[in-house]
Amino acid sequence: MNDSTSSVESKDVFQIGAPSSTDQGLHRPSTHPDIELRSANDGLTSKKHGDLELAQIKSIAETLSPIREFLFIGLLCSAQFVTQAGLVNTLNILHIIGSDLGITDPGVLSWLIAGYSLTVGTFILLSGRCGDVFGYKIMLVIGYIWFAVWNVVAGFSAYAPGNRGQVLFIFARVLGGIGPAILLPNALGLLGATYNQGRKKEMIFSLFGACAPGGAVVGGTFAGLWSLIWWPWTFWTFGIALAILAVLSTFILPSVPLNPEIANLPYKKRMGELDLFGASIGITAMLLFNFAWNQAPGFGWYKSYIYSLLIVGLLLFIVFFWVEMRVAKKPLIPFQALRTDVSFVLICEACGWAAFGIFIYYYIQILQRLRGASPLLTMAQISPVAISGFIAAITTGHVISRIGPGWVMLISMLAFLMGSILVATMPVHETYWKQAFVVTLIIPWGMDMSFPAGTLIMSDAVEKRHQGMAASLVNTVVNYSISIGVGIAGTVDTRVNNGGRTEYDELVGYRAALHLGIGLSGMGVLTSLLFLWKMHTRERRDTLHGHSAKA
Template identity: 50%
Template sequence: MAETNKGSQNSGSDSSQEGLPQGILSDEKTPNLDNEKADEHVYIADTLPLSRQLIFIATICSAMFTNQLGLGQTMDIVRVVGDWYGITNTNELNWLAAGFSLTIGTFVLIAGRLGDDFGHKKLFIIGMGWYALWTLITGLAVYSDQVLFIFARVFQGMGPAVTLPNAIAILGQSYSPGPRKNMAIAFFAGSAPIGAIVGFATGGLFALAWWPWVYWSAAIGLACLGVFSAWAIPPQPRNDVSRNLTMRQKIVHLDPPGCFTGVAALVLFNFSWNQAAGVGWEQPYVYVCLILGCLFGVAFFYVEVYWSEDPILPLAAFNADIAFVLGCTACGWATFGIWVYYAGTFVMELNQVSPLLLAAWYSPVIPAGLCAALAVGRLLGRVSAAWVMVIGMLAYLLGSILIATMPTHQIYWGNFFFSVLIICIGMDSSFPAATIIFSDAVEPKYQGIGASVVMTVVNYSISIGLGFAGTVEREVKKGSDTYDDKKRGYRGAFYFEVGLSGLGFVMSLLFLVKEYLRKRAKAHEKVESA
């Protein structure tokens, strides 16, 4: 079975997240020496002056900021880009946004494992450079066709896929467990709405001139950020196990069979749903891709459980708590993806709101998101993470209901405004709560996969959620693009969003009840033993 050596090398990247990057590894390698090293581990950020810590945290948070920047900068100009390429089928526009999140969700785990073996800081800088390169190519696609644009957007998403897990790993290595680490993670999550709004604003501004400058300007900023991070991020410790591995051993450690089957399953499954939104399920290649994706998924689980000695996703670590966490996270962030895309599409298509005005409409997420991030940072440790998750799922549900019931041509200060204020609470609470719950639910040797798995679910759910909603929209409006049929199609996507958020809320309540019963049983056992 694959359980024998799963934790020893897996824990490098994000096991450091719990402040034990070497102690965990030492259990199976050189107990005495490595345990001493674990005891002597210096949390680098704790030794830095406050001004230097702020620069360091801001640089790390740029991973989440630029991730949402890449999503937001296309969301509000998706119609502008579609018109440039002559895309008449509005459902095909899903790919312009979904391809980016698809590759982030697909490659996060692989990038985290690469960080284990080759260094998190090095991978962070490489990720920023890759992101800058393909953002530049995305803009240059203006001289080609939509195929190159979508292709570049897909490869663009590999940049955040590399920076996100390694940023979390760097935070874990640099801060000792406690309030400051919780606040750092909360600020990391709070960078998401700010990045999204900056993306919307720059998209709307540059669309007034020429839309490729949205990507060219971002490419310049990303390149500068990659160079700056080489100085801003302190040198990171490397665990002894990865340092002593040969190149062949590092390749084996990457779990090539698991990587291949996992990537194939995620890509094919996602491709089938997002493509079906544009061309329908009548096309044979669409459902063939869906079937192949499911088969590769079965093969992936078989490889990880029975074949791989060091699986990239150690399924032995999963339990019922993890199932609740991942289920809630998937529903919540799929809800967010549908909300941000279809809310913008609804008001731009039916109410003739411009991209720049849409950025202003979304702007309240910045103060609301910062307040939510600060509140979550304070609450974690004082209030159960399960309660924080319930609050986040409730925010997703209420925000979805508001946008689904929004009348056409309603003024901004109605449903849309309050939906924006409420739904960002779900964004800034569900991610840190899921990370903490995942950390508490698994053994120490599996801590390393926590943030990577959560970020995989977050970004993949955004992409696959758009595919599901696009299919619903297509079936409701039945191929017609009249004003009334468009409205019915968008309403269908919104009501699907409400269903998803409701499912997530119910799961979060069930998890809360489960946690309460477990604590009650433990308290009863203590009383009996006393």
């Protein structure tokens, strides 16, 4: 079906089959012949089975007034914005919170950050499936409310006596991370279901990515401001803002009709679409494995429960793969449908974002602990990432269809590598403008290029009916890797810093952790080069086959 035909047809029908994809909007036509052929085959197959998603149909966005569309895009981009704000608002005043709650061990402090990213990454796959089954809008409202409640609880931990305040704050941070896990895949899903493919959709998804560094800066800045009065106000005001977003979402976001096969099912039967058995095993495995890595730096690997949890987590991962491949009728991750390209993408994303987690944590530690920067001065020095990140996201939206997502992925991994090297080699008392400033310009290109590139490659690597899983999988790897990266780096830090007794000892630990980030991002660069080589080999083979067929 050509563009002119589809544009005529698009005026006659509404979108009633929302894509089961959290990244359907990022799936652009490719110039690669193999991908074009696969897309054509997908279309023939879908028509054969009467798939409602196929028709080139009038987008829901076309029915919205300009003002409502503006608010709609703003609300969905807020999901990315508040996720990063929730990460950095705690990171920026980490030592103020730690001092008030009696947390001084660096290993335990890092858990306040890693615990949040842990649940963000762990629950995304299940949350994305819930959006497909129960509706994206209702899941977004639930996500904002959930996130709001646990931020308010985190603020009230200041009133808890003794060590109970520590426990309550960590508990609230860990459970609060489920909120962004609900928001991210369902915001992307609603965007993908609302807009048809095209340049406008590409730019909106790029804008979604551009909100990440902006949210980090705004969240950290308000945390610094509220810390001048009392740090709990950081979380109370954030909770109020999230509650307002929940109310606005109720009235402004459009409802996308569910797939008729699911919509006609009673709620009890819809639960069967979620693969709760497989999800519970996978979530438990991820929680235990991550908990062990992030608990060990503060409490020591010699504790028997640490390595016991690590072993149990690894065994549960094996059980999860077996359940998904052999037992589950509707698996959370259909491994049989994944091509080899997927492994390259996930390794790149995992390495790059683990390096980023290490970078952002230890960059702020160097600024505050070794250079004596206040939380507000820290955010002032980090603020260029918002501008650079916006430019990177918009640039990615323009070039990704021209040079291909493989090259964009390589550039993003190089940005992570260069940023990690600059921070690891940065003299403590060097002027800000030599390396610290340059880092804030480089690192956003890793963030805002790797995510859309990875999503596009995953989108091309799986069938249309698995698009939702592909985007959720990328989101899971990104956020889970941040947590794992910080946990492993914390172990490296505490092993070499001699207890952090002096400034020099702290610096030794920080640099050792950052060297781990260099190694991880370097592995990402190598993996992306191997992926490009694989793509080049495939194109060359297809070209030769094409010439042979013509002959």
